Amino acid sequence: PSQVVPGADPSARQLCFAWGPAEVLVCETLFGHRGGSPSRGEGGPGRALLPGTLTACVAGTGEGGPSSSRLFVVRKDQDIYIQTLRKLFNESHGIFIGLQRSEEELAGKSRKAQLVQVSKNYRSVIRACMEDMHQAAILTRDPALHSQYSTQVSILSAMELIWNLCEILFVEAAAAGPLLLRLLDWVRLHVCDVDNMVHEVLSSENPSKHELFWNVVDVFVLQGRMDEARHLLSKEASANPTSVNMYKILDDLMKKMPVPSLGNTQTLTEMELKWQHWHEECQRYLQDGTFASNSHMESICKILLGDEDAILEKKDLMTTWYHFLVTRLLYSHPTVKPMELRFYAQACMDLFLGGESSPEPLDTILMAAFEFEMHQVIKECSIALSNWWFVAHLTDLLDHCKLLQSHNLYFGSNMREFLLLEYASGLFSHHSLWQLGVDYFDHCPEYGRVYLELHIERIPLNTEQKALKVLRICEQRQMHEQVRSICKIMAMKALRNNRLGSALSWSIRAKDAAFATLISDRFLKDYCESGCFSDLDLIDNLGPSMLLSDRLTFLGKYREFHRLYGEKRFSEAAKLLLMLMTAHIAPCSFWMTLLTDALPLLEQKEVIFSAEQTYELMRCLEDLTAGKSDKQKFQDDDVETMKVEMLRLALARNLARVIVKEGTLEGS
C-alpha cells in the first residue's frame, strides 16, 4: 500500500521520518529543497490510493530562520479501524488458524478439496462483509460515509473477483474442460451489470416486445446460458410465427452445443470431435443464409461460431475484457488448456480496449493471473490495495498449495512470512484486534517470535484483565522477559496507587523476589511510621508466597510475633522473636526495633526468656552496637543511647532472675 501525505512536499523541504508501532512521524527539516523531481505516490487513473490520515500537524517556530517547520503524524493501516471490516478480520483469522491446523497428511484429491473449501470460506467472508458494507451504505445519511462505504464495497468486490480467479487457476488448478466451466461461472457471478436489464425484460408483460429483449438474449448467449436464451427465444417464436423455422433451427443448434463435462462422461478428444461437427453445422446454416432475414438471429449464430467481430459488437453488454475472453473461449476453444490462457487473454484485452484506454490496476492483476505469474499477482495487489489482508491470506493459501517456490527476500524471510508479518503488525496497532495478530506471528517460523516479543510489550494495559490476557500469551510462549517486564509495570502501578496486595500478587506471578522485597520494605516502613500494620488481611494470609523473598518472610513472621503477643502466648512469641534475629531473617536495620519489642517481654513479671535466650539477646545487642563506628556513636542522640542502656539493664535483670529460677529445684 502506498500513501500520500497531504502538505508534505519533498521538493520544498527535505523530510525526515521516524517509524512507530502505529504511526509515522514526518518532519520538515531546515535543509533546503533537493534538486530533481520529487517522487510521490505513483499516480495513474483509477488507482485506489487511500491517503494516510493526518492525525496531527504541529508547526514549530524557527528562530530567525525561514518559514516554520511542521511535524506530521501519519497513521498507517487505516483500514483496521473500519467497523464493518472487523468481521472480515475476525472470521478470516478463524479460517487461517483452521488452515494451519488442518491435516497435512491428507494427500492428493482430498487435500485439494480441503484447500478449495478454505478458499471458498475466505470468499464467503468477503461476500458477507460486502453485504454488510452495502447495507451500511444504504442506511447512512452522511454523504462522505456513503461514498466511503461504496468505495469499500467495490474494493471488496474486486478482491473477491481476483481471489475467485486465483482459486480456479491456482488452488483448484482446473484442467482443460472444467476450466472453461469454472470461468463461465466466474463471469456469471461477477459481471452482473446486466442483471437489472434482465430482470426488467423478464418481468415485463410481453418480453418479446420489450426494446431490450434482444439484448437480454445476447447476454444469455454471451454467458453461455443456453437454456435461458432458448426459453426467451421461444416467446419470440410464439409471438412471431413467420420466423418459426429459423427459431427451430437456432434452438436446435443451441440445444446441441457440446459443453465440457465436469464428470468423466467424456474425454477431451471426444468433446473436441463433437464440437467440431457442431461448429461445421452452424457454419453451414450461416452460409446457407438461413438467418439472413433476422439480423438478431444471424448475429447470434455468428457468436455461436466464435466470430470475433460479432462478439466484439456486443462490447457494451460484456463490459469487461475478461468477459470477452471467456465468451470467445467458449465459442472458439472450449477445451482450452490452462497454459494457453495467457495468449488469448493478452489478445482479448488488446482487442477489447482497442487502444482507447490503458489497463487499470485490476486488469493488470487479472492478466498476471491468466499468465500464471503468481508473484506478479501478489506484487500488484500489494501495491493496489490499502492493507495487507488480501495478499497475506492469499499467499498463505497458495503456500499451503505448495505453489510458491521459497522465494527468499533479501532480508531473510520468504514472501509468505513477510506478508503475514506486515499484516499482523498492522493489527497490533489496534486496541483490540491485536489478539488476532498473535496467532499470525505464531505461524511465522523465522521472525514471528521476535516480532511478537517487540509488539506485545507495547500494548497499552489499561485494565488488569487486559494485562492478564497479555501475560497468558507470553507465558504460553515462554517469553519470560516479557512476563517479568509486564508484571513489574503492573506492580509499580499498583504500588503507586497504594494497592499493596495487588502489587504483591503481580510479583508472585512473575516470581519477582526483588519486588516482593520492595513491597515488604514498604509495609515495614508504614509500620515504623504508624505503629500498626496496614492491610492485615494480606499479611496474615501470605501462605507459601511468603517464601518468595526473605523480607517477605520476615514480614509474615513479624506479624505473627505481634499476633502471638496479642494472644498472650509470650513464650512462643519470645522464641519467634529470637529466631528472627538469630536466623538472620530480620534485616540488620530492624534489629533495634526487634530488641525494643523484646523489652516488654523482658519486663514481664514472669520470666519468659531462658538463660540461653538471654545470652543470645545480649550477643545480638553487642553485635549491633559493636557494628557502629565511633563516629556513629558520637552522632547517636540521647534517645538511642538511652534505649541501649535500658536494654542492657533489662537484659541483665532478666539474666539474674532466670539464673536463679533455673538454678532452683522445683518443689523442694
Added chain:
Amino acid sequence: QDNRISIWSVGDLGNVGLSGEYQGEPQLLCDIRHNGDVMDMQFLDQERIVVASSTGTVTVFRHHQNNQTLSANQRWEKAHYHVDQDTSCGGAACTGVICNNPEIVTVGEDGRINLFRADQKDVVRTIDNADSSTLHAVTFLRTTEILTVNSIGQLKIWDLRQQRNEPSQIFSLTGDRVPLHCVDRHPNQQHIVATGGQDGMLSIWDIRQGTMPVSLLNAHEAEMWEVHFHPSNPDHLFTCSEDGSLWHWDTSTDVSEKPSFLHQGGRSTTYFSHNTTNQSVVSVWLSNDPTKDRMEITNLIPNQTLSVNTLDILGPCLVYGTDAEAIYVNRQLFA
C-alpha cells in the same frame, strides 16, 4: 474506541429447525455508546441494566421496549478510583457488579466496595480499602451479605448490616494464593459457593465450615473468567476460560442409572468412575470427592481459538461471547 451496549433478539421458538439447531441470526435491536470497556453487566429488572466500566463509572441503562431504544438512566461517575477521586487519571476499573433490585453492589481494582440504590443519586455506603488487592467479582450470599473474591486467593463475606468495615469471614485457598476471578453461589443451598481461579481451577466451598475449599477441581488451562450454577437446575455448572473452552459440569444423578457404554459422549467428555450405592441428601458438590459420583464434563466449543470471556444461562438457553468478537447462542442446552 467505540464500545457499545447492544440489545439483541434471538427470535422465537418457531425458528427451531428439524435438527433442533437454532436457525437464523440474532437481530440487533438497539445499541448505545459506552465509555470505557464493559467489565461486567447485569439486569436490574426487566428494563434496566447496570454496567460496570473500566473507567470506574457505573451506569444504569434503560431499555425502552416500545420504541426499541436504550438510554442512560443513571450514572455514578468515579465510583471506583485510585487515591484521589478528583484527578483525571485516577479512575480504577470497576470489575464486578451484582444486583438485587433495588440494591446494586460494585467492586473494583481499587479494592473498594460500593452499595448503591437504584434511583438514589448518592452512594448508599462505601467500604474504602475493603481489600488491599483487586476485587475481581462479587455476588449476593443472602440479601444482606455479599461474597467477594480477590487477587490473593481470598473469599470474603461481608455483612452489610454491620457498620464496621471488616469482612465477617475470610476464606483462603490452600497452597498458592492464586487470584480468584469469579464466584457464584448455589441457587438453593446457600452454603455452597463455587469460585474460579487464575490457574483455571474450580473450587467448591462450604461456608458453614472451615476456611478452605471443600474440593479443588483441575479444569481449564488458563484463567477461568466466569462460573455459573444453572439457576433452575443447579446440578449443572458452567465455566468459561481464557483458553477458549466452555465446560458444562453435569452432576445430575440420573446419569448414573445407565451403564457407561450406553452413554453418548459430548465432543470431549470425561467420565469418572462411580460407585454410589446410596444417594445421600448432601449435595453432590460437597461430597469429599465429587469425581467419585458420576460427573460428566463436556467442552461445548468444538474449535476453540480465542478466549471465552463471559457466559450466561437461563432455562435451556446458553449464551457466550468470545475474543473473536462473536456471540454464540445455544437454545437447546439439554437436548
